[in-house]
Amino acid sequence: MSIPKGYAGNIAVIDLTNNEAQVIPTEEFFTEYDIDPRLWIGGDGFITKILWKDIPKEIDPLSPENEIIIATGPWTATAAPQAGRAMLGCISPETGGFSSGSFGWYFPATMKYAGFDVIIVRGKAEKPVYICIDNQEITIRDASHIWGKETGETVKAIREDVGERYEGEVRVISISVAGENLVKYAVACSDATSCPGRSGGGTVMGSKNLKAIAVRGTGEIQIDDPMGLLESSYNAVNKFVEEEPTLTLWKEHGCTTSLSVTANWPMTGDALVENRNAADFPHLNNAGCLNCFAPCYHWLQIKDGVYAGTRQLGGHMTFITVGLRNIGIQEPDVWIYFERLIQELGVDPASFTMAYSYAVDLFVNGILTKEDTDGIELKRGDHEQIWDVSRRTAMREGKLGNLLADGVAEMAKKLGPEAEAIMPQTVKDKPSIQRDAKLQALIWSFGALTSARGGDWLRLHNVWELAFLPENRDTYPEYTGMTNLELYERCLELLDMPDETKKKIFGDPPKVDRDWVRGLEGKALFAKWSEDFVSLFNTLVTCMFGAATQFMMVGFGPSTYAEILNKITGWDVSYDELMQVGERVLNLQRAYNNQIKGWDVKDDRFAGKLAYEEGEVGIYRGKIVPWDAILKEYYALRGWSPEGIPTKKKLAELSIDAILDVTK
Template sequence: MAVPKGYAGNAAIIDLTQQKAQVVPIDKFWKEYDIDPRLWLGGDGFITKILWKDFPKAIDPLGPENEIIVAPGPWTGTAAPQAGRAMLGCISPETGGFSSGSFGWYFPTILKYAGYDILIIRGKASSPVYVFIDDQEITFRDAAHLWGKETGETVKTIRGELGERYEGEIRVLSTSIAGEHLVKYAVACGDATSCPGRSGGGTVMGSKNLKAVAVRGTGEIPIHDPIGLLEASYKAVKWFLAEEPTVKLWKEHGATTDLSVVANWPLQGDPLVENRKAADFPHLNNAGCLNCHAPCYHWLQIKEGKYAGLRQLGGHMTFLTTGLRNLGIDDFNDWIYYERLMQELALDPASFSMAFSFAVDLFVKGIITTDDTDGLTLRRGDAELIWDVARRVAHRDGKLGNLLADGVSEMAKKLGKEAEAIMPQTVKGKPSIQRDAKLQALMWSFGALTSNRGGDWLRLHNTWELAFLPENRDTYPKYIGKTFAHEYCTKKR
């Protein structure tokens, strides 16, 4: 079949063991994998087909046979609104099964401009390397000097050494210290900003001695009707900005808008969350992924304390909920630093916070002692203690660092039945992200229980924007009642 418009036209297959790269025309690649783009489109669709064909039986996720797959979609890099993202997939080190995560910022679009709809990385390098994709030229470069660097310094160093003429055009997908030390829930991170969380991609990169992938793309994406796409996109954005009730809040406060939801429907017995609102957050200005008109990213700045002046592009609710409910962090400045630290170390905040919270419970019940924690007294709410533990986990430093680095399921398995009895809820071996069930009704819980990557809602979102606005406190229960929610979920408190 002819290649539909919107696709860049190629798949890049990289063999780290042989340090060879193959550029395959996308229609030939589709034929090999029996992919009909009209059905599978791109992103998760392509990743699912590739993993299903390549791994009919279980494999060692940390073995060289595992693959890292990056797949944008046909709209990525076009004028279509909200279409600046890609999926990263692999066999998960945390679950042993399918895993993928979404990320944005600029790497997905520049990968398309370089000419690729799919990037597959296989094998294992004999020593640390990074891959540089410069349009149709793919080279392998030594990364020994990058090993041990955090994400921000990695991006800065790669851009600097590739030359000034490239510096503003280079986008970097990298792992950090947690990935290098094979923490089971390490993430990859795009430009030290947007990370495909919960995918374990950073761990797989570390297992392959792959520090980063840098890309520069100068090509164009073929469009069947460019003027028609622009007109349709303009109409969609115009409606979106005028009619969608949550957009104004997101433009003002980013993903911290979710705090307004929690304030409207506070989790019973959760004083850390009640009466919080997005307007209290120290926002500077918003910033979105390419072509995003309702950015969840915002520039935040720590106003006081040890890290005063530090700026962080973020504010995602995952950091807020895990920081509040799992770690007991109730200071806005500490939240900001928590997000920065997780990104720099390439730790998944949900899995780390659940592992830490589980360790605190184990410590309180005497299942583990200071002999197991390298002398630390574990407790929630102590930010500096939590930062210390996070660094130990990223480096697999000591007994405690190694224990938490494998995640809650492995922790419980190692410690025995007493630990298993109080282990947090997991799906496919991955701990579930804690959200308020009253907001999402049964659909949220059902999504978490059936998620193909385990432990969270993945891409399942029922309509919940009604809950964002105080005036909808009366209409929202009527809506979630239609989803067969229990009376408890609709009762105001």
């Protein structure tokens, strides 16, 4: 099978146990893993197929049998918009099931310029090592001198080691002390900036004694229609800039944190813009990954106070959300310092803050005592305590550090039924972003039940409920010149979705109002559509921050993706074909988790009682969220069995013939 344009042409396979590296042509890789690139594209599609073949049964995620897989797609490293992304996959240390995470900055593009579509790391090194990929030359090098260093120092040391000739020539994805100490939710970070945060990849790298992967690439990517790609990309970006109703909010009010501004949170994204503009060397425009037209990284500096001197390239929604909701941070400088610290330590902010918050609840309820917390009187909002506990956790220091390092689910199991009863929002042993699922809109929280990687919101990230504001709290005229209802009317006109699907989700004629937000009609279908769409852009691979319904309410949709992908590859894919790619990948992930973990309907539930009690605030005040009813409708729409398993008929529709014998 010949490879289409847009692919780099090689796969790197590194065996740490035997200290060996192979370069395999991508064409041979497609044959070995039974991959038709038009059906699986790249990114999560490739990762899912690799795990299905290489790890067909349950394993210990920290054993040498696990793999680190970094997969780009044909979109990566081209002139397409937002072409700087890749996916990192493995078996999750938290759940034991499928896991992957998106990351960017410039490692993914440089990896393709070095000639590689995928990197697969197997086995375990006898001592700490890092992998150096210098175009087609792969070496495994001693990392003893950088073991124990935090993220920023690791990147500097490796760039010096490999002889970087100019700043940014060598790109590095590395772990920090949390990964070395096998904190269950440790992350790897790309150039100390962009992390596949929910994957657990940092823990798996640490279990392999793998400190980092460094890459230098000077090649180029072949494109089927270079001028057509430039024209289609230019037109797509221009249309986005002209038509996206929420773009002003994004640019002027904190990018990913802009919803905190319209909803008037106690701490908002406006603080990021003010900080960036007041920096000693202000950058009036944000920075982003390759070809990003809506960059999300703020250049931040803390000038005064106890954290003076801190510089950070960031300011993202996850950190403001978990800071406010889970650990009680309400000051912008503390938020900035927290984000830098967490990235330096290499831990996932959602999993860590959920564990910390849970420990506070356990302490308040007398389930944990000072003997269990190494003498610390746990509380929210105490910044110095949070930093201390963060470091204890990353280093697995003391009783408390070890307890939190194992995560929410293990904490509950160790402490017994009383602790399990007050667990925060957790599914399949993975916590989501905040304690109470009922505090967020239905679609957003529902995604935690159905995500292939456990209790996580990012595989069903959809702001169409979250962004709605009732008339008495409507702040949109101030920021967009439109009322809330006018904004939604315009977004419905522009949203790249078939008219019949819009009618099924939003009514006929389509309309978003208070009744739709509070109701159930169309929510299961919108959830399915959103999941398939997220799965699609995680195979291309491109960024959620420009994608429809994610943060931008209109954004790029499948039609734009199809037009640009065709110019890259020479294919003639359609809207429906691309959406089916997303559905195909998601279904194989579901079947894979059922095969190795036995997950089905009984596992699509929140742990503890909180999510199944009446709400105290919000649209479910005094009501119980109908999780089970929506789940039943969702299974039917997916063509799954009542047990939540893809049927033979569904998998045949999706051309996944090789796995029909292991499904019902």
